[in-house]
Structures are given as C-alpha cells and as structure tokens.
Amino acid sequence: NSTVESSSRNLAKNTTKSTTKNNTTNNSSMTTRDKTAAEKQMDKKMDEFRKEVAMLAKFVSPYLIRFYGACFIPNRICMVTELAKYGSLQDMMKHKKSGEIVMKMRIKLMLDTAKGIQYLHANNTLHRDIKSDNTLVTSLDFNDEVNGKLTDFGASRNVNSLCDNMMYTKGIGTPKFMAPEITNVEKYTLSADVYSFAITVLECLTWKDPFDEKLFPYSWDITNLISKGERPAIELGDKEQKALIEEMWKQDPRERPDMDRVVDKLNKIYQTNN
Known part of the structure; x- marks a missing residue:
C-alpha cells in the first residue's frame, strides 16, 4: 500500500529558460543557433535523467527513497518514487x-x-x-x-x-x-x-x-x-x-x-x- 508521487521535468524544445536570483525570463523565439543550444541542453538533461534512473533502479536500500519507475510523455519525463509524508x-x-x-x-x-x-x-x-x-x-x-x-x-x-x-x-x-x-x-x-x-x-x-x-x-x-x-x-x-x-x-x-x-x-x- 505504498503511496507514490510523480516529479516531472519539463524538456520542451521550444522554450529556453534562464534564471537569476531575482529574475526569471522565458524566450520562446529562437534562432537556429539557439535551437541547437536548446536541443543540446535537452539532451544533457535527458542524459542526467537516465543516469539518475539507472542509479535508482540499481540500488535498493531501506535508507534510499524507493524508485518505482519512469515514463516519457511529450516534452516531459516523469519519475515515480515513494512519497515522503513530511517532505524534505x-x-x-x-x-x-x-x-x-x-x-x-x-x-x-x-x-x-x-x-x-x-x-x-x-x-x-x-x-x-x-x-x-x-x-x-x-x-x-x-x-x-x-x-x-x-x-x-x-x-x-x-x-x-x-x-x-x-x-x-x-x-x-x-x-x-x-x-x-x-x-x-x-x-x-x-x-x-x-x-x-x-x-x-x-x-x-x-x-x-x-x-x-x-x-x-x-x-x-x-x-x-x-x-x-x-x-x-x-x-x-x-x-x-x-x-x-x-x-x-x-x-x-x-x-x-x-x-x-x-x-x-x-x-x-x-x-x-x-
């Protein structure tokens, strides 16, 4: 009867996002060079996500958060893990x-x-x-x-x-x-x-x-x-x-x-x- 939560990561190709301490900007219009950069960024995020999924799937311990699976939907990748009742x-x-x-x-x-x-x-x-x-x-x-x-x-x-x-x-x-x-x-x-x-x-x-x-x-x-x-x-x-x-x-x-x-x-x- 485990409870699960899903954390999603947006990997939209058509939006680049830059964040500073007090300001966040989104730019949906990009040049060809920008698209290449965005695609590279998305590939990097995908690679990091795959590594994390592989790590979670490989290790099983009562002292590590339990991993149930991952799924891919348009522009998003979702990880399903055990729910921590009190958060972090x-x-x-x-x-x-x-x-x-x-x-x-x-x-x-x-x-x-x-x-x-x-x-x-x-x-x-x-x-x-x-x-x-x-x-x-x-x-x-x-x-x-x-x-x-x-x-x-x-x-x-x-x-x-x-x-x-x-x-x-x-x-x-x-x-x-x-x-x-x-x-x-x-x-x-x-x-x-x-x-x-x-x-x-x-x-x-x-x-x-x-x-x-x-x-x-x-x-x-x-x-x-x-x-x-x-x-x-x-x-x-x-x-x-x-x-x-x-x-x-x-x-x-x-x-x-x-x-x-x-x-x-x-x-x-x-x-x-x-």
Missing part, C-alpha cells in the same frame, strides 16, 4: 520550530541518512550533493525502523569513473555543503560526501542554517571561508555531537572518518540520547 528535512526546518522536533528524532534522521550514504559508499558511489534538502522525512514515529531516506541521485557517480575520466568538475553540489577540495577544483573521493554530511548534521541538530544569510549573502563568501580552513560555529552542548562534526569536516580529506565509523558514532549518540 529542509522543508520541515522551515515549517516546524526547533521545539517541535525533539533532539533524539533529529539524531535518528541523521543516522538514517548516514546509513543511506554508507550504502552508496559500499557500492563505490559518491552522492555528491548531500544536504538537508536531500533527506526525505518519511516518519516521525520512533516505532518505525526508518524515519529518513536519502534522495536525488542525479549527481551521483561511481568512484572508478571519476578516477578513470578525471571528472573532477567544479560546481557539482550545493555551495554551502561543498567540501573544500571540490570548491578548489581538486581531486576528491568518498570523503567529500562526509564533509557535506557534517554541514547537514550541524544544520539538523541546531535546527538552523550554519551560514547566516546576513553574514554570508553570497555563496562565494562561504566557499572562500571554507577554502581557508575556517568553519561555522558549532552551537551544541553535547561533546560527542560536536566532536563528530569536527572530525567529519577536517580540511584534509584523509583525516575524515569513513561512513562506517560515522554510522557507528551516530548510533552510539542516538542510543545514549534521552
């Missing part, structure tokens, strides 16, 4: 106050997300876009085995393909969650996901954005800070929680723990939290 963690943080979600549940959501990342890493796959928006909340009942699930595998890649093709692409992921080696356009490995998860954990446990928009109005303000080895303040009283975050966001990727260690530590933190 990011959505929940916007609509629920800190006191409404107890600390133990926040830790559980992070533990479940960590297990999803652990599963990917065990299969030599980087997610490359770990963030609160990509943790879906399926339940807030402690009696349920799983409460949070990892989603959005459009940027995920096999580690071997990254090494073979030197695909160390700048701009993969979301700036405030990006590991310093990615923003510096250096080689990166599974530990880049661990860094991103550290920021996600901090955001979830404190129930607020680690990078205040008033202090960091532009994304490059954050990446410049991180590249220099600086980090946001950890406003948490629990020493174990703080220590884990600090370990996960080490500047040197080799000093970060793997996800097996992260899951183990989070599980202990969860078990001892009252």
Whole structure:
C-alpha cells in the first residue's frame, strides 16, 4: 500500500529558460543557433535523467527513497518514487520550530541518512550533493525502523569513473555543503560526501542554517571561508555531537572518518540520547 508521487521535468524544445536570483525570463523565439543550444541542453538533461534512473533502479536500500519507475510523455519525463509524508528535512526546518522536533528524532534522521550514504559508499558511489534538502522525512514515529531516506541521485557517480575520466568538475553540489577540495577544483573521493554530511548534521541538530544569510549573502563568501580552513560555529552542548562534526569536516580529506565509523558514532549518540 505504498503511496507514490510523480516529479516531472519539463524538456520542451521550444522554450529556453534562464534564471537569476531575482529574475526569471522565458524566450520562446529562437534562432537556429539557439535551437541547437536548446536541443543540446535537452539532451544533457535527458542524459542526467537516465543516469539518475539507472542509479535508482540499481540500488535498493531501506535508507534510499524507493524508485518505482519512469515514463516519457511529450516534452516531459516523469519519475515515480515513494512519497515522503513530511517532505524534505529542509522543508520541515522551515515549517516546524526547533521545539517541535525533539533532539533524539533529529539524531535518528541523521543516522538514517548516514546509513543511506554508507550504502552508496559500499557500492563505490559518491552522492555528491548531500544536504538537508536531500533527506526525505518519511516518519516521525520512533516505532518505525526508518524515519529518513536519502534522495536525488542525479549527481551521483561511481568512484572508478571519476578516477578513470578525471571528472573532477567544479560546481557539482550545493555551495554551502561543498567540501573544500571540490570548491578548489581538486581531486576528491568518498570523503567529500562526509564533509557535506557534517554541514547537514550541524544544520539538523541546531535546527538552523550554519551560514547566516546576513553574514554570508553570497555563496562565494562561504566557499572562500571554507577554502581557508575556517568553519561555522558549532552551537551544541553535547561533546560527542560536536566532536563528530569536527572530525567529519577536517580540511584534509584523509583525516575524515569513513561512513562506517560515522554510522557507528551516530548510533552510539542516538542510543545514549534521552
């Protein structure tokens, strides 16, 4: 009796769309050159979609959002996945106050997300876009085995393909969650996901954005800070929680723990939290 939702992506050939922070424009009239560019853009989106579908179909874990199938209709491609009752963690943080979600549940959501990342890493796959928006909340009942699930595998890649093709692409992921080696356009490995998860954990446990928009109005303000080895303040009283975050966001990727260690530590933190 699973409930499903359909997310559609518009791939219309006859419309190009450009977006800025405060302005969105649509241009339906195009030159021949524009059409070629639009067609290339559509092909790129189709390729990304196929990769995401292949990733979803290949991996099965209770900690990854369940994939049911994909279909193609004129100018649209649709993906049918399991419905997350409460939306994303990011959505929940916007609509629920800190006191409404107890600390133990926040830790559980992070533990479940960590297990999803652990599963990917065990299969030599980087997610490359770990963030609160990509943790879906399926339940807030402690009696349920799983409460949070990892989603959005459009940027995920096999580690071997990254090494073979030197695909160390700048701009993969979301700036405030990006590991310093990615923003510096250096080689990166599974530990880049661990860094991103550290920021996600901090955001979830404190129930607020680690990078205040008033202090960091532009994304490059954050990446410049991180590249220099600086980090946001950890406003948490629990020493174990703080220590884990600090370990996960080490500047040197080799000093970060793997996800097996992260899951183990989070599980202990969860078990001892009252």
